[in-house]
Amino acid sequence: MIDPVMALLTAGAVCLGAFLMFWPEKGLIARLRWSKDTGKRVLMEDALKHIYNCEEENVTCTFHSLAGALLKEPNQITPIITRLESLGLLTISGQGFQLTSEGKNYALRILRVHRLWERYLAEETGVPETAWHEQAEIKEHIFTEEDANRISRQLGYPRYDPHGDPIPTASGDLPPHRGRLLNNFSEGDIVQVIHIEDEPSDVYAEIIERGIYLGIQIEISKKLKNSIHILVAGKVQTLPVLLSGNITVQPAPEEQKIEEPLQSLSSLKTGEEAEVAGISRACRGAQRRRLMDLGVVPGTVVSMVMTSAGGDPKAYNIRGAMIALREDQAGFIHIQPLKKVN
Amino acid sequence: MKNQVDNIIEKNKITDEEILETANSLRWDLGENLHDSLLESIYQDAAEISEKVVTKVDEKPKFDWDRTLDRLLTSKWTGFPIMLLILTIVFWITISGANVPSALLASFLIDTIHPVLKDVAAYFGTPLWLDGLLIDGIYLAMAWVISVMLPPMAIFFPLFTLLEDFGYLPRVAFNLDSLFKKAGAHGKQALTMAMGYGCNAAGIIATRVIDSPRERLIAIITNNFSLCNGRWPTQILIASLFIGSMVPAALGGLVSATAVVAVALLGIILTFVTSWFLSRTILKGEASTFSLELPPYRPPKILQTLYTSLIDRTIFVLWRAIIFAVPAGAVIWLSANVMIGDQSIGEHIVNFMDPFGLLLGLNGVILFAYIIAIPANEIVIPTILMLTVMILKASGVGEGAGVMFELDDYQIYTELFAAGGWTLLTAINLMLFSLVHNPCSTAIYTIYKETKSIKWTAISTFLPLVMGIAICFFVAQIWRIFIGAG
Numbered sequence: 001m002i003d004p005v006m007a008l009l010t011a012g013a014v015c016l017g018a019f020l021m022f023w024p025e026k027g028l029i030a031r032l033r034w035s036k037d038t039g040k041r042v043l044m045e046d047a048l049k050h051i052y053n054c055e056e057e058n059v060t061c062t063f064h065s066l067a068g069a070l071l072k073e074p075n076q077i078t079p080i081i082t083r084l085e086s087l088g089l090l091t092i093s094g095q096g097f098q099l100t101s102e103g104k105n106y107a108l109r110i111l112r113v114h115r116l117w118e119r120y121l122a123e124e125t126g127v128p129e130t131a132w133h134e135q136a137e138i139k140e141h142i143f144t145e146e147d148a149n150r151i152s153r154q155l156g157y158p159r160y161d162p163h164g165d166p167i168p169t170a171s172g173d174l175p176p177h178r179g180r181l182l183n184n185f186s187e188g189d190i191v192q193v194i195h196i197e198d199e200p201s202d203v204y205a206e207i208i209e210r211g212i213y214l215g216i217q218i219e220i221s222k223k224l225k226n227s228i229h230i231l232v233a234g235k236v237q238t239l240p241v242l243l244s245g246n247i248t249v250q251p252a253p254e255e256q257k258i259e260e261p262l263q264s265l266s267s268l269k270t271g272e273e274a275e276v277a278g279i280s281r282a283c284r285g286a287q288r289r290r291l292m293d294l295g296v297v298p299g300t301v302v303s304m305v306m307t308s309a310g311g312d313p314k315a316y317n318i319r320g321a322m323i324a325l326r327e328d329q330a331g332f333i334h335i336q337p338l339k340k341v342n
Numbered sequence: 343m344k345n346q347v348d349n350i351i352e353k354n355k356i357t358d359e360e361i362l363e364t365a366n367s368l369r370w371d372l373g374e375n376l377h378d379s380l381l382e383s384i385y386q387d388a389a390e391i392s393e394k395v396v397t398k399v400d401e402k403p404k405f406d407w408d409r410t411l412d413r414l415l416t417s418k419w420t421g422f423p424i425m426l427l428i429l430t431i432v433f434w435i436t437i438s439g440a441n442v443p444s445a446l447l448a449s450f451l452i453d454t455i456h457p458v459l460k461d462v463a464a465y466f467g468t469p470l471w472l473d474g475l476l477i478d479g480i481y482l483a484m485a486w487v488i489s490v491m492l493p494p495m496a497i498f499f500p501l502f503t504l505l506e507d508f509g510y511l512p513r514v515a516f517n518l519d520s521l522f523k524k525a526g527a528h529g530k531q532a533l534t535m536a537m538g539y540g541c542n543a544a545g546i547i548a549t550r551v552i553d554s555p556r557e558r559l560i561a562i563i564t565n566n567f568s569l570c571n572g573r574w575p576t577q578i579l580i581a582s583l584f585i586g587s588m589v590p591a592a593l594g595g596l597v598s599a600t601a602v603v604a605v606a607l608l609g610i611i612l613t614f615v616t617s618w619f620l621s622r623t624i625l626k627g628e629a630s631t632f633s634l635e636l637p638p639y640r641p642p643k644i645l646q647t648l649y650t651s652l653i654d655r656t657i658f659v660l661w662r663a664i665i666f667a668v669p670a671g672a673v674i675w676l677s678a679n680v681m682i683g684d685q686s687i688g689e690h691i692v693n694f695m696d697p698f699g700l701l702l703g704l705n706g707v708i709l710f711a712y713i714i715a716i717p718a719n720e721i722v723i724p725t726i727l728m729l730t731v732m733i734l735k736a737s738g739v740g741e742g743a744g745v746m747f748e749l750d751d752y753q754i755y756t757e758l759f760a761a762g763g764w765t766l767l768t769a770i771n772l773m774l775f776s777l778v779h780n781p782c783s784t785a786i787y788t789i790y791k792e793t794k795s796i797k798w799t800a801i802s803t804f805l806p807l808v809m810g811i812a813i814c815f816f817v818a819q820i821w822r823i824f825i826g827a828g
């Protein structure tokens with residue numbers, strides 16, 4: 001018989017070993033799969049992306065900005081740039097770099113995969129919002145053009161990613177830039193969010209945390225030096241310029257302006273009735289389709305029937321059927337008081 | 343029509359490319375709400391049409407039965423007690439009702455038909471090996487599966503379907519959802535778990551009621567922790583033999599029943615823990631949509647329910663189990679009768695596995711029995727008995743090499759297991775391993791049919807197996823450190 005203490009110690013060591021081997025992203029297996037060659041290609045592709053973004057925003061791209069973006073020393077950048085130049089993807093002139101048309105196409109292909117994958121994660125999976133960008137950063141270097149076309153077809157040829165960025169088409173088309181930054185509007189304007197920058201990720205997470213998402217209406221109530229006071233979903237918030245500088249908006253269409261602050265379905269008490277005003281854009285993909293299939297569309301009259309013994313799901317009468325919805329789901333559904341009909 | 347379009351295009355000198363280009367550039371401005379707007383307008387049109395053509399009888403019933411029942415069945419104070427009461431009654435009817443037909447079936451198929459078949463085979467001069475393989479191996483495995491499995495399923499499934507038909511089961515899911523939500527699961531998993539107590543394969547099929555992909559996979563993978571009716575007899579036998587016998591005879595029944603219930607409760611705890619773990623790790627990325635319809639109460643259609651639940655659930659599952667039991671019977675018989683040197687294959691394997699089995703607080707016989715009895719948990723105990731007799735070369739017990747059997751006398755069981763080197767630790771670990779090990783091959787096949795994925799089938803198979811080995815291992819080592827060699 002093996003000594004039990006020895007057996008326990010051995011088992012502990014085996015568990016630790018397996019843990020170090022298979023730990024996702026940091027384990028030995030994961031590290032081995034990310035070979036040196038892939039690492040080089042990833043750096044080159046990231047460099048192309050950075051230069052493309054610089055050109056889009058009309059800033060000169062330098063060794064230093066590139067090194068900053070790739071988290072490398074400036075002198076480590078030189079071989080990457082020379083390699084890109086010898087491949088005919090960019091030209092070096094004076095202060096900075098310019099992409100050739102092949103280089104631009106290459107960069108657009110990467111952007112296409114990145115944004116398509118974010119869209120896929122948003123629509124078809126339960127991956128949390130804050131993890132989309134990070135996962136797309138990895139996939140953009142792995143997927144081929146055919147993969148991208150397949151995902152695009154599966155998603156119904158989407159044109160925008162979940163942050164509002166346009167997805168380049170297979171032929172590399174992009175629409176002209178839309179909207180302006182929230183900071184550029186003045187007090188009293190009612191605007192609609194059309195893009196939220198997903199980098200840096202902690203700023204993005206904070207914007208999401210504050211309940212600001214694509215399509216929501218914002219009323220600018222006050223502009224200060226370092227911050228801006230806004231009215232969003234019936235609540236007043238103070239937005240530091242750091243956050244508002246990452247939000248692109250356009251004036252809200254006249255017919256869609258919402259005057260009254262909306263309430264959510266979860267605020268309804270037993271026996272009360274209300275009319276659906278819409279489903280929050282933060283509710284997407286399968287979850288959103290499910291709710292709409294059940295008949296939760298603007299104009300539907302819903303009433304709260306009962307609460308479960310456990311307290312959480314509540315049963316609502318939706319178009320004659322009794323449907324139980326969890327608190328967080330009901331929170332996505334905006335309601336307004338019934339219009340009085342005599 | 344086509345000609346007209348062609349004419350317009352001809353007149354205005356628009357080429358196909360130009361049309362596509364215009365369409366493509368317009369798509370940038372369509373916005374994200376396109377699909378929503380389409381759906382909304384469909385609803386609007388449907389509402390307008392129904393307004394015109396459907397006449398509604400506007401009459402409220404004086405007394406709303408549904409709401410009154412709902413108030414009783416889903417209220418904070420009465421909801422849970424009523425649920426426990428109903429489930430207890432269902433289990434009690436199943437257990438007490440299945441005993442008699444199970445015993446009848448067993449005595450008919452095993453004590454009456456089996457000897458008759460043997461006589462017939464002998465009359466025709468069938469070679470011994472063929473007679474053993476077909477009648478002792480294949481026929482007996484099949485007979486065992488049918489007699490243990492059929493009666494409880496034929497009672498449990500119709501009862502369950504009646505509750506479902508009446509509209510009560512969705513209310514159970516409604517009441518328990520907040521509990522399951524904490525584990526990242528769906529309230530309807532309560533129903534598939536309950537179904538799993540009848541048969542895991544049926545429980546896995548029942549997960550079809552969960553329409554959210556993530557929660558459905560969780561329910562499928564964890565269904566194995568519901569002690570199915572093939573495993574209850576093992577638990578009850580081992581608890582009575584080893585745990586009930588430690589206390590005075592008067593308390594024996596109560597203590598062993600408590601031990602079995604404790605194992606079943608451990609299964610429920612493992613279900614929640616594993617669900618929680620899965621929903622936060624490997625299943626994190628799967629899409630999740632919750633919705634639960636609470637249909638109006640309806641008087642159940644009893645005859646129709648009996649028919650459909652017997653055909654759809656009982657016979658379907660039984661047939662699958664029989665198909666898998668046939669090769670198992672053959673393998674069990676062959677392992678005891680094909681000799682290599684002076685020992686049978688079975689003896690070689692048992693001796694080989696013994697050290698590992700002992701390390702886990704089990705033994706080689708139990709491990710080997712769990713491997714060859716993968717097709718059905720019902721034949722685990724008969725296989726263990728047959729293998730133990732074979733290893734001990736005991737005479738006077740059992741029916742001969744490769745023939746599965748059970749005993750009527752607890753005294754002989756105890757003596758046989760004591761001779762096989764069993765201790766209280768072996769018994770406890772066997773009960774634990776019976777709860778936490780790979781699903782039977784019927785369930786594995788059903789998981790594959792339902793998920794259509796080798797990945798999820800493999801995870802459902804190996805996750806509980808690894809957990810079971812780990813649990814037995816740690817219990818054995820800790821037992822040996824604190825209580826002594828066992």
